[in-house]
Amino acid sequence: MIMAWVALACVVTMLVAGVLVLTQRKLIGAIAAASVVSVALSVLLVVLRAPDVALAEAAVGAGLSSVLLALAVRRVGAVDSKEDT
Amino acid sequence: METLSTATELEWLGWTFYAGSAGLVLLGCYALFAARHALRLLLGLFLLESGVNLFLVAVGFRPDAAAPILVGEQAGSMVDPLPQALILTAIVIGVGVLALGLALAVRVAKEEGTLDLAELGRRLAATHTPATAEETLPQSGRTETP
Amino acid sequence: MLTSRPRWPALLFILGLALLLTALLRDLHFGNAPMQVGQAINGVAAHETGAANVVASVLLAYRGLDTLGELAILFAAATGAGLVLGIAFRNGNGEAQAKTNTEPPAGFILRKGADLMFPFLLILGAYVILHGHLTPGGGFQGGAILAAAFFVPQLARPSSPFNERTAHWVEALAGASFVLIGIAGLAGAGWFLAPLLGTGSVGELLSAGSIPLLQLAIGLKVGSELAGLMIALHGPKET
Amino acid sequence: MNASVLMIALPLLAAFLLPLTGPLARWVGPFAAALNIALGISLWQTVAQEGPSVVVMGGFAAPLGIVFRVDTLAVLFATALAALVLILWPRTSADPRRESALLLILLAAGCGLAFSGDLFNLFVFYELIAVASYGLVAASRERLAAAAGLRYLVLSALGSAFALLGIGLVYALAGTLNLADLSRHADALNSPLGLAAFALMLLGFGVKAELFPVNAWVAEVYSTATARTTALLAGGVSKLALLIVLHLVLLVYAQPAALSLLLTLGLLSIVSGQFAGYRAADLPRMLAYSSIAQLGMIAAAFSVSGEAGVLAGLALALHHLIVKPALFLVGDGWPKCVDSLAGLGRAEPWRAALFVLLALSLLGIPPLPGFWAKLLLLKALLGMGEPAWNLAAAVVLLGTAIEGAYLLRVLQTLFRGTTNAKPATFGGALPAGVLGVALLLVMLAATPVGGALQRAAQQAADVPAYVADTLGGSPQ
Numbered sequence: 001m002i003m004a005w006v007a008l009a010c011v012v013t014m015l016v017a018g019v020l021v022l023t024q025r026k027l028i029g030a031i032a033a034a035s036v037v038s039v040a041l042s043v044l045l046v047v048l049r050a051p052d053v054a055l056a057e058a059a060v061g062a063g064l065s066s067v068l069l070a071l072a073v074r075r076v077g078a079v080d081s082k083e084d085t
Numbered sequence: 086m087e088t089l090s091t092a093t094e095l096e097w098l099g100w101t102f103y104a105g106s107a108g109l110v111l112l113g114c115y116a117l118f119a120a121r122h123a124l125r126l127l128l129g130l131f132l133l134e135s136g137v138n139l140f141l142v143a144v145g146f147r148p149d150a151a152a153p154i155l156v157g158e159q160a161g162s163m164v165d166p167l168p169q170a171l172i173l174t175a176i177v178i179g180v181g182v183l184a185l186g187l188a189l190a191v192r193v194a195k196e197e198g199t200l201d202l203a204e205l206g207r208r209l210a211a212t213h214t215p216a217t218a219e220e221t222l223p224q225s226g227r228t229e230t231p
Numbered sequence: 232m233l234t235s236r237p238r239w240p241a242l243l244f245i246l247g248l249a250l251l252l253t254a255l256l257r258d259l260h261f262g263n264a265p266m267q268v269g270q271a272i273n274g275v276a277a278h279e280t281g282a283a284n285v286v287a288s289v290l291l292a293y294r295g296l297d298t299l300g301e302l303a304i305l306f307a308a309a310t311g312a313g314l315v316l317g318i319a320f321r322n323g324n325g326e327a328q329a330k331t332n333t334e335p336p337a338g339f340i341l342r343k344g345a346d347l348m349f350p351f352l353l354i355l356g357a358y359v360i361l362h363g364h365l366t367p368g369g370g371f372q373g374g375a376i377l378a379a380a381f382f383v384p385q386l387a388r389p390s391s392p393f394n395e396r397t398a399h400w401v402e403a404l405a406g407a408s409f410v411l412i413g414i415a416g417l418a419g420a421g422w423f424l425a426p427l428l429g430t431g432s433v434g435e436l437l438s439a440g441s442i443p444l445l446q447l448a449i450g451l452k453v454g455s456e457l458a459g460l461m462i463a464l465h466g467p468k469e470t
Numbered sequence: 471m472n473a474s475v476l477m478i479a480l481p482l483l484a485a486f487l488l489p490l491t492g493p494l495a496r497w498v499g500p501f502a503a504a505l506n507i508a509l510g511i512s513l514w515q516t517v518a519q520e521g522p523s524v525v526v527m528g529g530f531a532a533p534l535g536i537v538f539r540v541d542t543l544a545v546l547f548a549t550a551l552a553a554l555v556l557i558l559w560p561r562t563s564a565d566p567r568r569e570s571a572l573l574l575i576l577l578a579a580g581c582g583l584a585f586s587g588d589l590f591n592l593f594v595f596y597e598l599i600a601v602a603s604y605g606l607v608a609a610s611r612e613r614l615a616a617a618a619g620l621r622y623l624v625l626s627a628l629g630s631a632f633a634l635l636g637i638g639l640v641y642a643l644a645g646t647l648n649l650a651d652l653s654r655h656a657d658a659l660n661s662p663l664g665l666a667a668f669a670l671m672l673l674g675f676g677v678k679a680e681l682f683p684v685n686a687w688v689a690e691v692y693s694t695a696t697a698r699t700t701a702l703l704a705g706g707v708s709k710l711a712l713l714i715v716l717h718l719v720l721l722v723y724a725q726p727a728a729l730s731l732l733l734t735l736g737l738l739s740i741v742s743g744q745f746a747g748y749r750a751a752d753l754p755r756m757l758a759y760s761s762i763a764q765l766g767m768i769a770a771a772f773s774v775s776g777e778a779g780v781l782a783g784l785a786l787a788l789h790h791l792i793v794k795p796a797l798f799l800v801g802d803g804w805p806k807c808v809d810s811l812a813g814l815g816r817a818e819p820w821r822a823a824l825f826v827l828l829a830l831s832l833l834g835i836p837p838l839p840g841f842w843a844k845l846l847l848l849k850a851l852l853g854m855g856e857p858a859w860n861l862a863a864a865v866v867l868l869g870t871a872i873e874g875a876y877l878l879r880v881l882q883t884l885f886r887g888t889t890n891a892k893p894a895t896f897g898g899a900l901p902a903g904v905l906g907v908a909l910l911l912v913m914l915a916a917t918p919v920g921g922a923l924q925r926a927a928q929q930a931a932d933v934p935a936y937v938a939d940t941l942g943g944s945p946q
Binding site for chain 4: 110113117123126127130133134137140141144167168171174175178181182185186189190192193196197202205206208209210
């Protein structure tokens with residue numbers, strides 16, 4: 001039963017963070033929210049008994065992807081579209 | 086390992102996972118339809134891919150089964166290893182595509198001064214002006230916009 | 232699709248899609264999917280490949296070709312990123328030379344932290360790679376850790392040149408050795424990527440035939456490609 | 471038969487080792503492509519003598535491991551792609567080493583798409599070819615090439631995510647990914663959920679196959695990428711993506727609903743492509759839209775169940791594979807705007823004559839191969855004997871009429887008036903000439919070529935033999 005509650009909590013966290021990815025005005029905030037999505041997802045993967053995938057999601061999804069995105073934002077930060085929301 | 090007592094509980098757990106993956110897919114789709122900034126589109130893709138990954142791993146789940154790693158002389162049932170292997174592959178593919186997309190975005194920002202993909206689409210749709218007609222020749226340089 | 236549109240149609244479309252998905256997913260019973268192939272692999276994997284981690288044996292034995300394709304994708308992405316950014320720099324009035332030297336060195340804490348992190352991450356990455364056939368982890372996860380290990384010092388000391396020559400050699404030889412192990416299988420056992428070296432006893436470090444070797448090749452290849460991608464993206468700010 | 475694996479392993483090995491080869495780097499790529507052609511020819515002979523066969527990776531038999539199905543169709547496409555890569559090998563490039571590596575990867579991935587008999591493995595090779603093509607597209611010196619590449623990447627990645635979702639649904643319903651095994655469990659996919667999986671995969675694989683709702687990238691990319699990259703994408707890669715769809719409808723989704731869906735998307739591609747081509751003002755875009763319409767015709771042909779559809783689609787695909795790259799190469803260096811082409815017919819008679827020959831074949835004027843391909847398509851569509859497919863035949867004829875209107879407009883402009891511009895460089899003279907000669911050879915040897923295509927279609931459409939070959943024989 002604990003497993004189901006952990007899953008529910010993670011799904012809620014993940015979806016709230018997902019909405020934040022879309023609504024954050026600052027790109028760097030959106031990236032931080034995306035990495036929260038990845039962390040919650042990797043906990044869900046542990047609940048689904050996929051430790052290999054969870055490890056990869058934590059290392060690649062939450063870690064590397066965010067670093068890559070942050071590096072790109074740092075380089076193009078001044079270049080925004082006219083309507084950036 | 087904790088077990089699930091009833092079929093209803095399993096069903097609820099299933100809907101939790103389906104809601105999570107479908108929610109991420111829908112959020113990603115929404116970002117792709119509504120956003121215009123290239124990095125926001127790439128973030129939308131990231132959400133969409135995460136949702137797909139969660140769905141595939143959830144497909145391989147079995148109640149009362151262990152992770153697909155043998156520990157000692159264990160004989161119990163294990164969850165499906167195949168979707169997990171597929172998703173490991175998909176995660177790495179996703180990060181490769183993301184990185185290449187970011188590299189392209191950096192170059193576009195440098196050349197065009199905007200990352201608004203709708204605006205870039207308009208510029209692409211504008212017919213070729215005589216000024217750019219000779220650029221396909223190998224010896225001429227690329228024009229830089231300030 | 233990528234044109235400007237008001238948001239309401241997009242929202243309505245998503246709502247429709249949500250209803251459709253709900254209707255479709257009702258037919259899919261959680262925890263009950265037919266897993267013919269998965270079941271069969273669970274039954275024979277340890278015996279056939281000698282790896283305790285069934286996911287690793289799927290990745291490197293049953294579906295080794297997928298993994299080779301995936302390494303090629305990372306290689307293509309890194310090559311494409313170099314192509315895209317390299318062209319931009321060459322025409323950019325010698326920015327390529329200025330690129331690594333203009334950044335001021337990072338603060339004391341970051342530099343000391345990087346010095347401490349480097350050996351730790353290196354050992355962790357090596358451990359995750361080499362135990363991939365026994366415990367969760369393997370070439371991809373360990374490779375990502377290795378990439379971080381080599382990128383953190385770069386972040387702390389932008390002026391210290393990343394040794395591109397060594398990275399090129401590691402990248403090329405790791406990728407080539409994966410293909411060559413595959414061709415060795417073709418020559419030895421008659422099938423591309425056929426397992427070599429016997430299975431050993433399940434659960435020991437030196438077991439599972441050529442799987443640990445393939446994990447090492449993947450780890451080095453993934454690590455060098457990802458580090459290369461991060462360093463390619465880590466350039467000066469655009470104005 | 472293991473030559474099929476080497477056709478993937480050797481180009482990949484060459485691509486990985488390319489950074490270390492030093493001054494030899496420029497020769498590695500063409501050599502690997504030539505080697506692939508030789509392997510393809512030897513495979514062709516083996517298949518002709520011993521019939522189709524199956525190669526198991528790592529010795530793990532069919533549903534558990536990945537298998538390659540080596541038949542005439544696959545060998546034909548793998549060899550044709552290698553030949554196309556070789557004759558389109560760039561002479562000059564801003565960054566030859568990286569571009570060579572990407573071309574070699576494209577070659578390996580294309581062979582993988584032709585041979586593989588596993589759904590997820592096909593997806594991996596599809597992604598590989600996609601990632602290689604993003605880099606190649608952005609390598610152009612044209613302004614906005616990177617912007618076109620970025621928009622292409624976003625759309626394509628969206629498609630890939632959908633395709634992966636579709637593959638996941640297939641696995642959830644049938645529990646296997648091997649195409650032959652899926653063919654045995656086709657009933658499990660005959661449900662709304664199974665059809666949704668097919669639609670998702672069609673959206674995903676349709677991006678490279680230039681199918682209707684997901685082809686917005688085509689005109690942008692083809693008008694900004696280099697002519698050789700464009701020729702490769704329009705000529706080779708798009709056909710290989712459609713080959714996946716062919717395998718799906720032949721083996722797994724032979725149900726009427728799936729076939730109707732494919733037919734509908736194909737017809738919409740024809741109509742939208744031909745109308746957009748009619749409205750296009752510059753030549754590369756016109757050719758790009760014509761390519762969408764031609765691929766729509768191939769998709770429509772594949773929606774006809776049985777041998778006739780495969781044969782028609784195969785003929786159309788090979789014809790387009792020869793003609794469209796050559797057209798893009800001839801047009802490269804000419805002014806892009808159609809109205810500025812006036813007088814070039816007299817200034818450069820040979821080049822214009824080649825263009826006329828190719829355009830007439832594309833249109834389907836009788837003695838040229840394009841005519842036979844279109845005739846086969848019409849016969850196949852009418853052979854289904856169902857109203858939707860009869861309507862499709864009418865749509866194909868209507869599309870051809872529109873195609874005629876805009877292609878003849880270009881031809882007319884070419885030979886109208888005179889120009890005082892100095893002749894432009896014809897960088898692609900050699901590859902375009904080779905492709906033109908190949909077209910003429912096919913016209914002269916119509917009977918043996920037709921026979922070979924017939925055999926290929928027969929083998930491909932023989933589903934029970936495919937299933938028995940893959941699942942019946944054990945590896946050892």
